[in-house]
Structure formats: C-alpha cells, structure tokens
Amino acid sequence: MRIAVTGTAGQVVTSLRERGEAAGHEIIALGRPELDLTNPVSVTRALATAAPDAVVSAAAYTAVDKAETEVDLAYAVNGAGAGAVAQAAKALGVPLVHISTDYVFDGTLDRPYVETDPTGPTGVYGASKLAGEEAVLAAYAEGGAILRVAWVYSPFGGNFVKTMLRVGESRDVVSVVADQVGNPTSALDIADGILAVAANLALDPDPTLRGVFHMTAAGEASWADFAQGIFAASAAHGGAAPKVTRIATADYPTPAARPANSRLDCSRIAQVHGVALPAWQGALETVVARLRIAAA
Numbered sequence: 140m141r142i143a144v145t146g147t148a149g150q151v152v153t154s155l156r157e158r159g160e161a162a163g164h165e166i167i168a169l170g171r172p173e174l175d176l177t178n179p180v181s182v183t184r185a186l187a188t189a190a191p192d193a194v195v196s197a198a199a200y201t202a203v204d205k206a207e208t209e210v211d212l213a214y215a216v217n218g219a220g221a222g223a224v225a226q227a228a229k230a231l232g233v234p235l236v237h238i239s240t241d242y243v244f245d246g247t248l249d250r251p252y253v254e255t256d257p258t259g260p261t262g263v264y265g266a267s268k269l270a271g272e273e274a275v276l277a278a279y280a281e282g283g284a285i286l287r288v289a290w291v292y293s294p295f296g297g298n299f300v301k302t303m304l305r306v307g308e309s310r311d312v313v314s315v316v317a318d319q320v321g322n323p324t325s326a327l328d329i330a331d332g333i334l335a336v337a338a339n340l341a342l343d344p345d346p347t348l349r350g351v352f353h354m355t356a357a358g359e360a361s362w363a364d365f366a367q368g369i370f371a372a373s374a375a376h377g378g379a380a381p382k383v384t385r386i387a388t389a390d391y392p393t394p395a396a397r398p399a400n401s402r403l404d405c406s407r408i409a410q411v412h413g414v415a416l417p418a419w420q421g422a423l424e425t426v427v428a429r430l431r432i433a434a435a
C-alpha cells in the first residue's frame with residue numbers, strides 16, 4: 140500500500156517508515172512546512188498531492204506540561220488539525236487510522252479502561268486529543284479507526300526510556316512515581332498494529348472495523364516499574380543502572396496532572412482486527428539494546 144503519514148521525525152512516524160518499508164509498503168511522511176496541522180489548507184493540499192491508499196494521522200502536539208500554557212496551539216494541532224486530516228482522507232475516499240491517547244481518561248477507575256468508558260481528561264493535552272477524536276468522528280466516522288495508544292517509547296525522538304538512560308548516566312539514584320499505572324508501548328509495535336488495521340480497513344467496509352480501539356502492549360507497569368525495567372535492560376547491555384526510589388505523585392509536582400490509572404483493555408482490537416501487541420518487557424529489551432548499540 141501507499142500510505143501517507145503526518146509528521147516526519149516523530150516516534151510513530153519513524154517507526155512506521157521502518158516497519159512499513161520492511162513489509163513492502165510505500166510510506167510517505169508529510170510534515171512542516173508542506174503539511175502543517177495548524178494550517179488546514181496545507182493539510183488538504185499535501186495529502187491530495189501524495190495520493191495515498193490510506194492515511195495515518197500520527198503527528199500531534201505531545202508536550203504534556205507545556206500544553207497547560209500553550210492551550211490554543213495544543214487544540215489547533217490536536218483538535219482542529221486532526222479534523223482537517225480526517226476531512227482530507229474522506230475527500231480522497233481512503234481509510235484513515237488516527238492515533239490518540241490513554242490521557243483522555245481521568246484515571247479514577249479501578250480496572251483497565253474499555254473504549255466505551257466515559258472520558259475525562261485531567262489536562263490540556265488529553266482534552267485537546269479528545270477534541271481530535273471528536274473531530275475525526277464528526278468528519279469521517281465511516282472511514283476511520285481511532286487507536287488509543289499509551290506511554291510510547293522507541294529508539295527515535297524523545298521519550299521516557301531515553302530520559303531515564305540519560306539521567307542514569309550521572310546519578311546513582313533516580314526518583315520515579317510509583318502510583319501512576321499504565322501500559323508502556325513500543326512505537327515499533329504500534330507501527331505493526333497500524334499497518335494491520337490499515338490493511339483491514341482497505342479490504343473491508345464493515346462498520347465494526349471502524350470507531351475507537353485501545354491498542355497497547357500487553358502487561359502493565361507504574362512509571363517506577365518501567366524505570367526499573369529500563370535500568371535492568373541497560374545493565375544487561377553494559378549501561379548505567381542507578382537505583383530507583385519509588386515516590387508518590389505528590390512528591391513529583393508537574394504543571395499537568397496525569398491519570399493515576401490509564402491502563403487500557405485491548406480486547407476489542409484483538410477480537411475485531413486480530414491485533415495483539417507483545418508484552419512490554421520484551422519490546423523494551425529490543426529498544427534498549429538498539430539505543431545502547433547506537434550510543435556505543
């Protein structure tokens with residue numbers, strides 16, 4: 140397939156290039172200035188020129204804390220921008236895979252969230268991504284699948300794994316919150332899931348393949364558990380392995396509140412699309428190994 144994706148250097152777009160090209164697809168990454176999500180005309184023009192068989196909407200404003208003060212920009216990119224991509228995909232008559240987030244939930248539930256659970260973002264980033272979901276469904280519900288992913292890391296771009304490996308170089312102890320739980324997910328595995336869903340959408344007009352789906356790695360972790368996993372993998376590859384001090388959210392103040400529980404139940408995408416991402420521990424090992432080789 141010829142697949143257009145928004146963004147050029149992000150974690151998911153870079154992973155989609157790697158995994159998509161390896162699987163024989165043509166991946167066309169469209170970013171600024173040609174495609175700027177704050178400029179809907181540029182979105183329409185860039186996607187029409189690319190003439191793809193499917194569109195993946197992966198670019199977003201992802202700075203969770205900064206979004207609290209850059210409210211208009213976060214909404215322009217994640218809300219209106221997502222709607223513009225959906226309108227463009229509809230005009231081309233091709234399937235759309237739009238990427239959203241676990242941060243649409245408030246985190247007060249005591250079990251993993253299913254797709255039909257009420258949303259309630261705790262910050263501007265999550266609220267702007269929820270506005271994006273609504274814009275996509277309003278513009279092109281019949282043509283799109285919205286995949287909520289979470290806690291994304293990869294060998295590319297900026298992410299928690301890279302932050303931990305960096306701070307670990309210069310510290311014996313790192314304090315990490317232990318009372319926020321979720322599903323750390325490799326962008327490389329997300330790319331495989333996106334490709335499977337896009338292929339299903341291209342083949343089959345069945346409405347049950349459309350709508351909102353949760354798609355994360357199997358298994359859960361707190362950020363502190365995740366950090367401990369990162370340093371265990373780092374040590375196995377000759378890297379630094381500081382001790383992790385498990386702290387409470389109250390002891391790590393941030394501008395944006397994060398959900399305490401953002402675990403996602405991924406049963407629906409397994410049933411409907413046959414997609415089940417591998418467990419986070421093995422995926423993390425793969426990414427840390429690549430980062431250690433790149434650093435050597």
Ligand SMILES: NC(=O)C1=CN([C@@H]2O[C@H](COP(=O)(O)OP(=O)(O)OC[C@H]3O[C@@H](n4cnc5c(N)ncnc54)[C@H](OP(=O)(O)O)[C@@H]3O)[C@@H](O)[C@H]2O)C=CC1
Binds near residue numbers: 152174176196239
């Ligand atoms: N990172 C995470 O932990 C999570 C991410 N998600 C979602 O997954 C998707 C992919 O995230 P990820 O790959 O990690 O994101 P990154 O932060 O790695 O990359 C964001 C991408 O968006 C592009 N972008 C930002 N603003 C604009 C704009 N105005 N016009 C065009 N492109 C723009 C960036 O372009 P440039 O390279 O030019 O800066 C970059 O390519 C996003 O929808 C995000 O909301 C969901 C859950 C967790």
Ligand SMILES: Cc1cn([C@H]2C[C@H](O)[C@@H](COP(=O)(O)OP(=O)(O)O[C@H]3O[C@@H](C)C(=O)[C@@H](O)[C@H]3O)O2)c(=O)[nH]c1=O
Binds near residue numbers: 290291298313362
């Ligand atoms: C760096 C660091 C963070 N933390 C805490 C802060 C926060 O509660 C938690 C996660 O930190 P981060 O700020 O890296 O993660 P954050 O940017 O909140 O990650 C989120 O990004 C967006 C884009 C998403 O969509 C979400 O799924 C999620 O991945 O860990 C520590 O406790 N110690 C540390 O040294």
Ligand SMILES: [Mg+2]
Binds near residue numbers: 201202203
């Ligand atoms: Mg962040």
